[in-house]
Amino acid sequence: MPKQRLSVVVTRRLPEAVETRLSELFDVKLRDDDTPMSREELVAAMKDADVLVPTLSDKIDRSLIAQAGDRLKLIANYGAGVDHIDVATARQRGVLVSNTPGVSADDTADMALALILGVTRRIPEGLQRMHSGTWDGWAPTALLGGRISGKRLGILGMGRIGTAVARRAQAFGMQIHYHNRRRLRPEIEEKHDATYWESLDQMLARMDVVSVNCPHTPSTFHLLNARRLKLMKPGAVIVNTSRGEVIDENAMVRMLKAGELAGAGLDVYEHGNEVNPDLREMPNVVMLPHISSATIEGRIEMGEKVIINIKTFDDGHRPPDLVVPAML
Incomplete structure (x- = not known):
């Protein structure tokens, strides 16, 4: 019997190449329009998904994490900075956090x-x-x-x-x-x-x-x-x-x-x-409107790191870009 694919929710539009590859590997729910999710939408996503792929526009705080469902096991951040995520609370809830360092x-x-x-x-x-x-x-x-x-x-x-x-x-x-x-x-x-x-x-x-x-x-x-x-x-x-x-x-x-x-x-x-x-x-x-990392090459590389982190987690191993509170 084939292994059930991970349920992955992506909170923002990503480069087409990244979205295509995510869709090939996982049961992924993509964002139709390029606007941040509301808090209610984030709560719903975290209740139903195994993996959440947020960006810096998503505030994943203690209150939000407290409403996550038992399925959520990984927050695979699309970006290097994780100051918008309460990493310590996530880890206490058994939710791993990864990021995409070094790309930009x-x-x-x-x-x-x-x-x-x-x-x-x-x-x-x-x-x-x-x-x-x-x-x-x-x-x-x-x-x-x-x-x-x-x-x-x-x-x-x-x-x-x-x-x-x-x-x-x-x-x-x-x-x-x-x-x-x-x-x-x-x-x-x-x-x-x-x-x-x-x-x-x-x-x-x-x-x-x-x-x-x-x-x-x-x-x-x-x-x-x-x-x-x-x-x-x-x-x-x-x-x-x-x-x-x-x-x-x-x-x-x-x-x-x-x-x-x-x-x-x-x-x-x-x-x-x-x-x-x-x-x-x-x-x-x-x-400038926060575009220092805004290159096509960089955004695709960020997506590739997200995919590697999710795939490694799905294979039962530690994501290579795991974030731990001691790093912050």
Whole structure:
């Protein structure tokens, strides 16, 4: 008698290639429209499925997990970040959680460099003039930006993505500095000519550009709070392609308005898509709609990791990308 196929519920539209492969392997329920599930829909899915495939737009909290059915055994997250999932409660209920680490490091690092250049070279202002038809020719003092070669880049969180940012920034002639919970191995520091700062405060006070590349955890919430932001030089730029909650957004906005920071490049925001309206009015702020990992190749690779995690679980083994509370 053939083995019964796992019941899998996917909460958002995924690339067609990923959905096709999921349908071939599992009894999968796909999302018809590309909108987040309501809380009621998530509860229903978690009551009936063996596996839930959520994304960062789905808040899988303690209350939701408490309503899950006995069938649910795996939450195979489509994405690396799991701060939207109460991993500890899931494990207490016997539900495993997996993610898709390492897939988007290069894509996100590319966008971090794009934001650094966008802010320092005032690219959006130039685009606006061209698209609005207000450009009336070249001038020697028009839209003067700053050269990034020789500038100090402080990387907050030099893991996979932070290291990829360092590699790219080196090619632009930037000096690499970083702060981590744990210092990197000497050979990695040497490869990137990277200077380690045990004190985040001291690093922030000396950087020209700060790139936020650490995950959002309870220990990193508002890691860049008002006090720490005040340590930065008035001519410094801050770039965030990680999680908005790492920065006290209101404090950053106040400093940008007061000229206490030179600019910001942001792909993520503290309150999701509820963006502080003041940010939209500032010419020295480059804003993107959370697209750092948005490449066709990356999204398909994420889906392949999800499938491998589910298939390995279905075969009775530990998913290769299992998330445990101690990792957070």
